[in-house]
Amino acid sequence: MNQAAPTEPRPQVVVLDTGGQYCHLITRKIRELGVYSEIRPSETPASELSGLKALVISGGPASVYEVGSPQVDPAIFRLPCAVLGICYGQQLMAHHLGGLVQKGDKGEYGMAYLETGAGSALFREAEGRQRIWMSHRDTVTRVPAGFEVLGTTETCAIASMGDAAQGLYGVQFHPEVVHTERGRQVLSNFLFDIAGCERDWSPREQALRIEDEIRRVVGDRNVFFFVSGGVDSTVAFTLCLRALGEARVRASYVDTGLMRDGETDFVKGVFESLGRGIFSVEHAQERFLSALTGVRDPEKKRHIIGEMFVEVQEQILASGHYLEGNWILGQGTIYPDTIESGGTAKADLIKTHHNRVSGIQKLIAENRLVEPLHLLYKDEVREVGRELLLPEELLSRHPFPGPGLAIRCLCEDAAQPVRKLDGGWLAPLHSVGVQGDSRSYRPVLLLEEPPDDEGIHLRATEAINRNPAINRVVSLAGAHVPVAELRTSEAFITARRLERLRAADSLVRRLCHESGFENSVWQFPVIIVPLGVPGRPDSIVLRPIDSVDGMTAQSVVMPPALLEEMTRSLLALEGVCAVLYDLTHKPPGTIEWE
Numbered sequence: 001m002n003q004a005a006p007t008e009p010r011p012q013v014v015v016l017d018t019g020g021q022y023c024h025l026i027t028r029k030i031r032e033l034g035v036y037s038e039i040r041p042s043e044t045p046a047s048e049l050s051g052l053k054a055l056v057i058s059g060g061p062a063s064v065y066e067v068g069s070p071q072v073d074p075a076i077f078r079l080p081c082a083v084l085g086i087c088y089g090q091q092l093m094a095h096h097l098g099g100l101v102q103k104g105d106k107g108e109y110g111m112a113y114l115e116t117g118a119g120s121a122l123f124r125e126a127e128g129r130q131r132i133w134m135s136h137r138d139t140v141t142r143v144p145a146g147f148e149v150l151g152t153t154e155t156c157a158i159a160s161m162g163d164a165a166q167g168l169y170g171v172q173f174h175p176e177v178v179h180t181e182r183g184r185q186v187l188s189n190f191l192f193d194i195a196g197c198e199r200d201w202s203p204r205e206q207a208l209r210i211e212d213e214i215r216r217v218v219g220d221r222n223v224f225f226f227v228s229g230g231v232d233s234t235v236a237f238t239l240c241l242r243a244l245g246e247a248r249v250r251a252s253y254v255d256t257g258l259m260r261d262g263e264t265d266f267v268k269g270v271f272e273s274l275g276r277g278i279f280s281v282e283h284a285q286e287r288f289l290s291a292l293t294g295v296r297d298p299e300k301k302r303h304i305i306g307e308m309f310v311e312v313q314e315q316i317l318a319s320g321h322y323l324e325g326n327w328i329l330g331q332g333t334i335y336p337d338t339i340e341s342g343g344t345a346k347a348d349l350i351k352t353h354h355n356r357v358s359g360i361q362k363l364i365a366e367n368r369l370v371e372p373l374h375l376l377y378k379d380e381v382r383e384v385g386r387e388l389l390l391p392e393e394l395l396s397r398h399p400f401p402g403p404g405l406a407i408r409c410l411c412e413d414a415a416q417p418v419r420k421l422d423g424g425w426l427a428p429l430h431s432v433g434v435q436g437d438s439r440s441y442r443p444v445l446l447l448e449e450p451p452d453d454e455g456i457h458l459r460a461t462e463a464i465n466r467n468p469a470i471n472r473v474v475s476l477a478g479a480h481v482p483v484a485e486l487r488t489s490e491a492f493i494t495a496r497r498l499e500r501l502r503a504a505d506s507l508v509r510r511l512c513h514e515s516g517f518e519n520s521v522w523q524f525p526v527i528i529v530p531l532g533v534p535g536r537p538d539s540i541v542l543r544p545i546d547s548v549d550g551m552t553a554q555s556v557v558m559p560p561a562l563l564e565e566m567t568r569s570l571l572a573l574e575g576v577c578a579v580l581y582d583l584t585h586k587p588p589g590t591i592e593w594e
């Protein structure tokens with residue numbers, strides 16, 4: 001196994017990644033139970049996995065018999081540690097130990113009910129009938145010698161199996177997802193009763209350890225950070241500051257003019273309270289705005305913003321002499337960013353994220369880099385931040401995209417009316433979506449009914465499935481004019497439209513905060529779209545969503561009283577004609593409109 005640095009924790013449990021989206025979730029759940037665990041590629045040789053208490057083989061999309069499907073070293077089953085195979089992991093275990101795996105008559109996706117008998121350590125306090133989450137087509141049809149069947153569902157005769165003497169267990173269902181009722185209990189039984197793990201992990205206790213690690217990596221050098229005001233870079237910076245002292249750390253923040261209302265002052269306040277003379281703001285509002293003049297295309301916008309960041313950051317690096325001598329770069333990279341899972345490695349490009357600054361590349365190539373959070377998950381970073389007494393307002397904030405409000409300020413280069421369609425109106429506004437892993441850029445369907453019941457999401461999904469010309473559905477929360485009068489106008493990013501969007505976003509944030517609704521959503525983008533009438537040329541789109549990691553997301557219904565107050569206040573803003581509510585899940589719509 002990769003040798004951990006002397007100040008870094010050693011995992012008791014390794015999760016072998018077979019390319020599934022659940023690999024990080026399993027690791028996080030194990031850590032939540034107080035046991036430090038890390039991820040390794042599924043094919044890691046058994047000789048590199050010594051000294052562990054347990055191995056977990058994750059679920060993945062492949063079929064064990066497929067050529068090139070992810071495998072494990074069969075010798076891992078002879079290691080003196082317990083092994084749990086989950087989903088594809090159970091199938092691999094059966095396949096290698098002499099059982100049989102076959103394609104099922106039909107798949108089993110979503111909720112199912114598991115029946116387990118008494119007597120197995122894996123299901124202690126989780127016996128009987130329970131709701132579980134399944135996602136499979138292949139299935140184990142004969143257990144290996146020495147194994148017993150521990151659980152069944154209506155469709156799956158071997159939903160769990162185990163060989164207690166060898167400490168080998170498999171489950172076809174996903175104990176790591178919240179929809180599995182007693183999943184946490186099953187994982188806990190495996191870790192503590194079967195594998196004999198000890199509780200050794202609490203993110204809150206990591207600050208001092210990480211500070212030691214920073215001193216070890218940095219030596220007698222100094223550390224420079226580009227900070228965004230986000231949780232990761234702020235926590236990473238604060239740890240470096242505590243480890244090294246005010247004289248040896250610096251942070252720079254680029255004000256692009258694409259920030260939310262009050263953001264720059266907020267970030268400035270946080271950093272200035274941490275120490276004197278450690279923080280500087282680069283004012284680049286005019287440069288970003290003029291580079292974006294007259295640009296409609298979302299990918300072009302992202303490209304221009306990425307390039308401008310490169311230019312400004314290169315200048316800061318050069319003028320601060322940070323590329324020379326004793327300076328190294330600090331970054332807020334977190335654990336999931338360091339593991340390229342098989343599931344994401346070949347993902348299609350949906351949207352361009354930021355380019356890498358060549359000066360930064362140089363520092364990385366020269367190994368002049370410190371990433372204090374590289375072993376932590378986002379929730380763990382927040383816990384460390386609490387330990388450091390950083391403001392809760394900063395730690396619990398929703399994610400905000402690097403290109404800022406630019407990708408929430410929709411532009412169009414043609415004036416066109418809305419058009420009546422069967423079941424709604426076609427609004428000639430284009431937004432980005434993701435369908436079957438590839439990008440779409442299509443118009444929006446506008447429903448006249450208000451977003452006031454759960455059923456409306458079903459109708460929205462049906463509408464998208466029925467009409468391949470659209471990738472997003474919004475419903476009308478309120479307007480100054482009848483829908484038939486709405487039209488798009490030629491509009492780009494201007495200081496005025498950004499001001500209008502900032503006012504709307506700030507109003508929405510205040511109401512969400514006061515009502516507590518901000519805690520019911522993962523993110524709440526507010527978008528300005530050039531749809532209206534002369535004098536009121538723009539409309540505001542509300543996009544509250546729930547998600548775990550931003551890869552998929554559900555549109556959320558808002559309490560009617562809150563929506564009513566929000567709509568009324570937004571319609572009172574200068575230039576705003578209508579308030580629209582985005583009903584689209586991801587997929588088929590992306591979270592951001594661009």
Ligand code: XMP
Nearest residue numbers: 352353354399400401402403550590591592
């Ligand atoms: P999408 O729109 O792709 O967004 O569904 C998924 C999540 O990623 C955020 N996002 C970005 N974050 N730079 C970022 O740092 C970007 O260019 C960027 N684009 C999207 C988005 O806010 C959501 O949380």
